[in-house]
Amino acid sequence: MEHNNINPADPSRGHDDPRVRDGCVLRHLLTARDRSVFDRNMAMMRALGAGEPVTRVAKRYGVTRQWIHRLRARHGEQGEPGLLPRSRRPRSVHNRTSGEVRALIAQVRERLLAGGWDCGARSIHGVLAERMGRAPSVSTIHRILQDMGLVEAEPRKRPRSSYVRFEAELPNETWQSDFTHWPLADGTDAQIITWLDDHSRMVLLSRATGSVTGELVARTFLECCAEHGTPASTLTDNGGVYTSRLIVGAKGPGAFERILAEHGVRQKNGRPGHPTTQGKIERWHRTLKQWLHARPRARDLAGLQDQLDEFAHAYNRRRHSSLPGISPIEAYHARDKAGPDPQAAATARSECDINRRLRENRHARRSTARRPTVHDPNLNTDPERSTVTRNGTVNYHCLGKSWQLYIGNQYAGIQVETMVIDGNATVIDTGTGEIIHERPFDTNNHYQRKTTNTTTKRRQHINRHAGHM
Incomplete structure (x- = not known):
């Protein structure tokens, strides 16, 4: 970086000053602050001209003796203009970023942007640190990008400080x-x-x-x-x-x-x-x-x-x-890896084995729970009226027991008449007289599952009764 950057010239340092004409200061062109400083300096020079000691003048005006000597030297060289206040801006800024570095920052940003990578101040700082060893700070790079008009303002974005950061302590921890x-x-x-x-x-x-x-x-x-x-x-x-x-x-x-x-x-x-x-x-x-x-x-x-x-x-x-x-x-x-809890793993595997065995046992009981089918072709029972449940089953009472016949939930809510004719369970829609279900009646199982689809028959209820009287 360069350290010889000179500030713009100060008018009070030997250059043309509109406040000075023919070696005299035009007080009406001075600001209130500059006029107050100039009048104080003139008063100190008049006191010295009257033979007053430097120490007494410095004490009266609250300045150092060294400043009195410096001010008197400037007055002797330049006259009244030498008593004007001067800018406190330094002649050079030792850490000002040079033009070469600014151009390099813009070049790195362009290259990152073309490659599809993040091109913010942090990313540019990382690239410059690898290339230069000592790179400008992130804030300096951000300020340079702002001066170049390369920062897109995001006023609706939450500031980074508003988020609560968390990070796993070890690799493989999360x-x-x-x-x-x-x-x-x-x-x-x-x-x-x-x-x-x-x-x-x-x-x-x-x-x-x-x-x-x-x-x-x-x-x-x-x-x-x-x-x-x-x-x-x-x-x-x-x-x-x-x-x-x-x-x-x-x-x-x-x-x-x-x-x-x-x-x-x-x-x-x-x-x-x-x-x-x-x-x-x-x-x-x-x-x-x-x-x-x-x-x-x-x-x-x-x-x-x-x-x-x-x-x-x-x-x-x-x-x-x-x-x-x-x-x-x-x-x-860089660090040792975290791992799972072995005790929790052993407990979970044990629970999985227990659940698996329970499922297998339930499945085995279901497969063996149904008793063998018994069909009596000579069985005939009286008809009984009921309503099909929302699950699609018909409740029927005969032989001193209660039976459930599944006919399909598409018939839920309709009025039906159920009977057993020649060993076949027959379900008739009382509204239309249509046989909506017919299958062999199993006298060994209270729940009659629908295992096969039967052909729908359109017969009138009265004709069905007449054939079995």
Whole structure:
């Protein structure tokens, strides 16, 4: 940097001054402050001219003796103009940024912008620090960019100081995951799922796919575990592929939740409507899309995956603005890794085994609970009227017992007449006289399941009775 920058010339330092004419100061052109200083200096010079000692004059006007001698020398050389107040602005600023450095800052910003990378003051500072060793501060770079008109004002953006920062203490202590959308060259919508280490911001995996499912989330998580070890916890949003706790009617935990329980990994989810909780992965998406936008769109998922691999490799090895001058991969390998709770993993696996055995036992009981079918072809019973329930069953009483015949919930609410004729359970719609169900009557099971579809017959109720009298 240059240290010989000279300030603009001061009119009181030997240059033409409109306040001075023919060696005399024009007091009416002076400001009130300058006039007060000039009059005080003139009074001190008159006191010295009258033979008053320097020490007494300095004490009276509250200045040093050295200043009295300096002022008298200036008055002797320049006359009245030498008594005018002078600017306190320094002749040179030793740490002023040189034109070469300012031009370099603009050049680095242009190169970062063309490459699709962040081109703010922090990113430029990291590049200059690698190139120069000692770079201007971030605030200086930001001020230079403002002077050049290269800073886009974002008045609606929350200030950085308003956010509550949190960061995992160790690598693998928390992994963040989310997915985003990106179009292919033909307009097809692709999705990108990413796993990110919270402590180091290192990208563990970034995968292009046509659709993100719970099985894909579980599979990519296991791939990361195989390569980087199992984390102590995960942090995601409340998407259905990550958690089923907000899904109405969900039948237990999803595939990803079961895997986390089996490995003893604690699952953490941000509050709905608060994406800043997963701020690191959200900021990664912005950086990724900015980089992809600077390149031609991929023709297929394989081409998009190649771009993701290239970007993740470069991202993990460049300085990160939130890290102390190091890259994400350096931060990830700088400390020991955290891991899951082995006791919690053993307990979860035990619970999974118990639940699996209970499900198997229930299934075995269901398969053997139904008694063998008994059909009496000579059985005939009296008709009974009832209403089909909303579950599609008909309640029928005969042989001193209560029976349930399932005919289908499409008949729910209609009035029917039920009877057994020649061993066949027959259900007739009393409104139309139509036989809506007919099947062999099982005298060994109280619940008659609909196993086969019977042919619908259009017969009148009176004719049906006449044939069996």
